[in-house]
Amino acid sequence: MLELKNVSAGYGPLQILWGISLKVETGEFVSMVGPNGAGKTTCLKSIAGMLDVTEGEVIFKDAVINKMQTSDITSLGLSFVTEEGCLFTGMTVAENLDLGAFILSDKKKIKELQDNIFDLFPRLAERKKQLAGTLSGGERKMLSIARGLMSNPSILMVDEPSLGLAPNLVDSVFDALITLNKKGVTILLVEQNVHTTLEITDRTYVIEQGHICLQGLSSEMLDNEHVKSCYLGIV
């Protein structure tokens, strides 16, 4: 469904990604792990069209998307939940969700999606009328994932959902992602919380200093020494 071929990208003169290739098949739950500053977020941003890809191609549903604008990529069915959440903090939870469905016009479908989301995140239903800026960190994470789902995407990219969350909340966010994947949503997840990530995903790419240094089934990677050294510099 999503494929990166030799993608290089960066911020202005600073190149972060050096020829990344990866693939996500329909229905898969794929993760990307690696130390801070390795280029995971940069990778997701260049897929979502928020950064210029200087070399290589991003292919989504048989279309080359790396020259397209973010809004058009979203319309194609790719949804990106950023680390910061990019929520509309001055608007209510309900308004944020409505805007999540901006590309849809079928009212019935939107209602259905919203109901599903409230099933998944009952807390959001309780706080419909509250401003997004007044939510707690965990609720914000849920809202940003929920907003990403409202466009009924074929693939969901999630950046660091566990960041800044208390452990019990981390669990509930991950649970939600597992449920979603079971329901058939393809997910590309970026995480620092390696252990949990490896446990819940199918396949994993390890990215280090802008290169993919390791890839394979998540279960096989759990005991890999290299993964450990990537993180704490224990060689």
Add this chain to the structure above:
Amino acid sequence: MTNLQSILNKQNTLSDNKFFKLLGVSPFGVAVFIILALSPLFIDDQYVMHLLISSLMFGALAIGFDFTVGFINIVNFGYAAFMGVGAYTSALLVSRLDLSPVLAMLAGSILAAILGFLIGLLTLRLRGMFAAIMAWFFGITLMSLAANMVDLTRGHLGLNVPILFPGAGRDAYFYLILGITAVTYIVLRKIINSHIGLAFRAIGQNIEAARSSGVDSTKYRVFNFTVSCFFAGLIGGFYAFFVGVLTPAVMHTRVTVEILVLCYIGGRGSLWGGLLAAFLVIPIFEYLRPLMEIRLIIYGLLMILVMIYYPGGLAAVYAQLVDLIRDMLGMKSKSVTG
């Protein structure tokens, strides 16, 4: 080709000469100055002299304006009002207190500088855009004061200013404004070439980095406003005597905008760009005077086009030309304006 190269080389060695270094003006600039100074000997037409005086006056104003916007990156949107303060003060001191015009102009500049100091303090906590708006409010207020203190300024009726050089032609005015322009340019250039100028540019380009490199942004911002307004006041004093009648309109936003456009067409951050632009633009516009609106339409269009397509202005064109010529001659690029 080699001829050109030798000229360029000569200009470079000349520029390194002690005299020119001390003056802060390039040999080319001095040559232009000398040609200008001699020009009254060849020009009989009073109208042409008038044009030259206007160009110099607006050019000098643009130099002072660029001193702020081109270096610390704040638009002093009340600039014309500071010029007006200088104009009114010197005119009033001469007509009411019989002060000598030279002293009066000096007093006018000092008052303008004090007000500049105040606006510097006032806008200290504001970012670029909002500092500009605040300076604008300040300028509008000064204009309102000039319009409303009718006892002093005669408001919109206009204040008659005594003639500076009774009996003399335009030449006297010409030499005075030429002197003022030269002094303005040299003083501001000297400041810009010193450490202070380095601090200005640092503040204008990256205020956070400037602070953490030890630059006291407060001090330099206020200093910049004070100096710039001093010269606006000085040129304002000349304006009063040259025009002969002062109305609050001289302090209007429109006048600031005209100076601003000159400065941007010339290229901000060059000091001389505005002066050059004045010599190109003012004569054309004077020529078009009967078609007042059309010239201003051109003004507006020019501003829009410069902002979109050539934000560096004439100075950037010049720098690119120099680079191009050097490249063609295979010389090492020396331009630093980027």
Add this chain to the structure above:
Amino acid sequence: MELSAIGDILVAGLLRGGLFVLMALGLSLIFGVMNIPNFAHGEFYMLGAYFAYFSRTLLGLNPVLCIIMAALGGFIAGSIIEMTAFKALRKRSKGNWVMNSFLLTVGLSILLQNLAQATLGVRFMGISHYWQGSINILPNISVSIDRFAGFVIAMATVALFYLFLHKTKTGNSIRAVSEDEDGAMLVGIKMNKVHTLTFALGALLAAIAGAALLSINPAYPTMGLAPLYKSWFVVILVGMGNVWGTVIGGFIVGIVEAFSYYNLGAGWQDVVSLMVIITILALKPSGIFGKSVRGVWDR
């Protein structure tokens, strides 16, 4: 001061304030969504007045239609300008967008003003009245119907504008862009469309203000400067992106102006206004409604 005088001042201030509210809303919308400090905002006010004048005198439309024509004219002029000038600048501008776009609007202001002057001349083009007569709004205070209607139109526009921003999908997308540009792109909102629409709406608000007051302030090329100045004043006073703050700010400025006009005479308002703003900024540097001013003030 007598009680009735205070009443007079308050009423006059509120009526004037309605105009400032409309202007300031447009200004703050354009700044909040597009980051353009619009110096040409007053020129849309001027355009609105001319559109209304010609709709009235040439086409003989009824007053409400005149104002609607002005609104349409402002909207169209705004979209054309956004699509030509600002789109081009956005493509080419590297860094310092706020300052460059500001200077672009300075050029735009000169251009529009003098285009009007070249084609229409400098004479005042006004109408004696939209509606004749006056009404008593308080037992002993009467105002002309036009002034009152201008106020009502301003308030109705504000209300409609508020509803548009909060209750429609398009309005929500505009607010979304001002809240978080990345978020807006990520949910599929097309930035180009929102930018054009925003600028056009800002122009529309200014045009309505100019049209509504045509019988009191006749149209002439340079009429935009004073309302521009006042609307910037409101924006600095209350901060950005806050509809109700802007409404209150507009009224405050109107009342301060009416008050200083009454007590000090014409022309001194600017001095008083400046004193007010200096005092407020000294006490509360982020404007009276404080925290919503994002990225505006230096640390």
Add this chain to the structure above:
Amino acid sequence: MSNIILETKDVVKKFGGLIAVKNVSMQVKEGEIFGIIGPNGAGKTTLLNSVSGVYKPEEGQVFFKGENITNQGAHVLCRKGIARTYQIVNSFPRMTVLENVKIGSIFGSAIPQDDDAKAREILDFVGFPLPVDTIAGNLNTVQLKYLELARALATNGELLLLDEVAAGLTPGELTEFIELIKRIRDRGITVITIEHVMKFIMTICERIIVLNYGEKIAEGTPEEIVNDKLVLEAYLGKEHAVEAE
């Protein structure tokens, strides 16, 4: 024991309701390379900003060479001897490399040094690869990092604060940077560095503190830190830490 050059006592920095730095105390000794690590958003940069005068902490004090410097402005501290670099590299884009460095030596130093020679010497020291009259705006980020470091060194500071200098470097560049920072320390300059790249911090630092959610959760030598349970938890998640036991 060598002298303490910098000390923070219970520093608290809040943004609105969010407490970015919570009662952090640390002591940095003269001449050491001191590391601050922690996950994204742990408050590392905020702590650095509170030390260098960019932010004013709500509570607590900062002492530099025994003097209370809490609440002093960035430019004052710079002249007192605290130099720093930024995470997003700062330069004066329309100035030459030499001018950029001179800003530091003229304004940032207690005794202004106005000669090109000093600036050139520093650029030489950091090994700046391009001609000194290159315009800063044309540099790439790695070159900008060297430039910013040179500007900071030109202020003659005794304490150098580095904010994520290693981010985005290739392994080769990283090695060069590590060497450079060691040479800086050998000049007698104390270095505090915030870092994400573990290899960098583990090879270079003598002592490290770890922040998580704005709080200091560990302090010690790199070996101690690597084996600290709380740190493993913060980085790898709880389960893994348990396994590691």
